[in-house]
Amino acid sequence: MRMITFFLVGLIVHVVFFLSIFDIYFTSPLVHGMTPQATPLAPPASRLVLVVGDGLRADSLFTLLHNGSSRAPYLRNVIEERGTWGVSHTRVPTESRPGHVALIAGFYEDVSAVAKGWKENPVEFDSVFNESRHTWCWGSPDILPMFAKGASGDHVYTHTYPAEEEDFASTDASRLDSWVFTQVKSFFQSAKSNSSLRASLLEDKNIFFLHLLGIDTNGHAHRPVSQEYLDNIGLVDTGIAELVSIVEDFFNYDGRTAYVFTSDHGMTNWGSHGAGHPSETLTPLVVWGAGVQNAHRVTEPQSYNDGYLQDWKLEHLRRVDVNQADIAPLMASLIGVPIPVNSVGVLPLLYLNNSDQFKAETMYTNAIQVLEQFKMKMTQKKETTLSFLFTPYHTPFHSPLSVSHQISLCQSLISHALEGLVYYHTYDRxxxxxxxxxxxxxxxxxxxxxxxxxxxxxxxxxxxxxxxxxxxxxxxxxxxxxxxxxxxxxxxxxxxxxxxxxxxxxxxxxxxxxxxxSAPSLPLWKCLGYFVLVAFGIELLVVSFFHRAMLTVGLAVLSVWPFLSGLFGKAKFRSLSWFLGCLCLAAFPLMPVVGREPIIHLVTCAGILTLFTSACYLWSSRHRAPLRLSDRQQFVTQMIHVAVCAYVPYLTHSSLQQKQGLPLLNQIISWTTLASSMIVPLLSSTRLFHRLLSIFLSLTATYLLLSTGSEALFPPVLSWLMFVWINIEQEAMLAQGVSGRQELSTIDFSANIDITKIRQLKLDDIRRSYFFSVNFLVICSHFLHLVSLFSSFDPASVYCFLTVFNPFIMGGLMMWKVIIPFIIVMCTFETIQVATQLSSRSLFLIVLVISDLMALHFFFLVQDYGSWLDIGTSISHYVIVMSMTIFLMLLSVVTHIFTTQRLILWRRPKMHFP
Known part of the structure; x- marks a missing residue:
């Protein structure tokens, strides 16, 4: 009972520590109660058309073809003749939801909102759509509803296609964009005969929003360098040209329509997005029409040193870069609606073609809108802080009246107000x-x-x-x-x-x-040496989060442990196996975990390696631990199953490459394998190596279905090292003279533990716990891109299960892929606890101390300055280590059940003899 109480208390404490990081760093930046601010002067446009090419990279649009032509000739002509262009810089995480929130609402949503869904709003926020008179939207069911739900009244109208249309195995994902253009064309056609709709369209302050998901879907399915992705850009360009013609014709070419074309995020060469690579954070922005500055030619070199202007052959045209949130105040100023009250964007004046008075008034409105947020934030914090403890933010704010016609002072005011917002937002940190x-x-x-x-x-x-x-x-x-x-x-x-x-x-x-x-009676030098080594080891693990190669160094050092401890002379074969196993595992932290094309043949090789190692074990154990007929039949069945699962990814990816979709049989095999992966091992014998082999085969079968390349080799190599670790710990105990040592082949997980044989902790148990922590961190390091799932979305790993976009099912499958190696290590640790005759609580507590010291270290390394990528990385390190600690506590219970329990589906009837 005391153990259960301690476990529950420890779990609660660590959950609180884990959640604290969200209250400290991930709280919503929004404040409410401000008055919307609008420019009193007449706007240059009556309506605005916003087109977002989801997943479109800046270079994919701006780079010319080999023959000097553009894959988007209409937009290229706009850039060169009648519009203003630049790069919109996004922030991490580069996902669709935060990208669209920044574009349309003008603020950078906190990271935790990504995990709460694309359709629901964790917080209510204002947007340009909400401030408009009417907004009509066409596109994805994952994006449009959140802006309709966040709008006051009933003036945001959404038209979406079914969610199942977002299929990565689609023969032509560009049909999603064709659907949008077709719907818009039909909409304006029907408005000609619908008097009430026509009257609404002829009003001012209207917005038309086209969300084009085809580019993003083709990028995930075929990569951004594929012909499908590039052809989709051409389709979008043609669609925009036709759209402009339809809109201008409907409004009789009145010159009162403004157009904005941009993207929510980019995409890496390997088809993922979410992190801070330039291919993900640099998106195109092209603005033209009413109130927009025409193409401005320059003769002198521009101040951009990234080399893109020369590559894009646009060095002769003025480039105006913006932060993604700056687009919201730009759109608001063009049609004369209030800037969203929570916007932190700064109006990019170089995009406007209007009088200096209009520019000054709009910039002044922008400054007052940001200042209102600052005042509200300051008031809220002052009301919840004791007066003698309150420290106000000191800044040289000028009176708004003195800067009503001074653009530079307005920009300075905005800058200071934004700094003040950050100050009060982090006041309690x-x-x-x-x-x-x-x-x-x-x-x-x-x-x-x-x-x-x-x-x-x-x-x-x-x-x-x-x-x-x-x-x-x-x-x-x-x-x-x-x-x-x-x-x-x-x-x-x-x-x-x-x-x-x-x-x-x-x-x-x-x-x-x-x-x-009692210190004088202790082996102080030995104790001090162990603690120094463990402290150094913990620092090595911490550094490995920033430099993954350090794990390779650490594993290389661990590989010589048998030679330094004297075990080589007593167990040469096992010592050499440990040496080779550590070196093989040390190669994985050096391998790229993202940024690679699928290599399905390696998945097949991993399946063959799994079958080979399993067959070797069964052959070598035929005398030490003979199998019963039922166990032998189960192992043969599982090995056949592994062979099938090693071949299914090849068949699936071949079918997808041929655009034939996901085969139904492959999908059935995949889901059946996943559902049975935690059940099948419970049918095997609870003898130590028999149960471990069954667990290994069952989990590896699922892992192969979730693999796309070299990571498929990880479980076989890891399992080999874990098998050697179990054996070599027996030799270490023999060298220490531990009495009552039990042969591994005779150990049964389900046998009752003899309490009289439970021994006390020794210093060498600290080393065992550290080895366990190293193995955990190797897995964390190698699969960091999966642990940070929402920061790097690549659905290729789940194609054997589904191809229709579903972020939560896909995320769950990828997280299960991460959990599988952890289960293998945890089962090994459970085995070592049994084999070394040590209380499971004892080794677990040492691991807990090591993990907590690492977590505390990362807590001090969390930063809220520098680039957003640096901030996100520092926070994710703490979250990973804390998740590991909580996960370890929960997984220890699961693996105990997984190793000790057995399901018997049927029993042979007893024979009765007269």
């Missing part, structure tokens, strides 16, 4: 960080004391003198402080959690006193 660190240190100290008390013979009764009084006093003071400041509920959790944690530490202070008194 230091306070919350101190509370979390205090809880972290207290929890780690408590776990160390529990280990010492349990295994060092230090059983002194806890000291409770005056602790109760201090405990309740601290709780009362902290609660009153938070109540006065009207703090959120989560603040109570973060601030009060350290109190019971440190109370538990102080209760065990007698244990620490006893340890100090």
């Amino acid at each position: 230091f306070f919350l960080g101190c509370s979390v660190v205090l809880g972290f240190v207290g929890w780690t100290s408590y776990v160390v004391l529990v280990i010492l008390k349990t295994h060092a013979g230090l059983n002194r009764h806890p000291s409770l003198v005056k602790l109760h009084c201090w405990y309740f006093s601290c709780v009362l003071v902290i609660t009153m402080f938070l109540l006065i400041q009207r703090s959120p509920v989560t603040y109570y959790i973060y601030c009060l959690l350290p109190v019971p944690v440190w109370y538990s530490v102080l209760r065990e202070s007698g244990t620490l006193t006893d340890l100090i008194r």
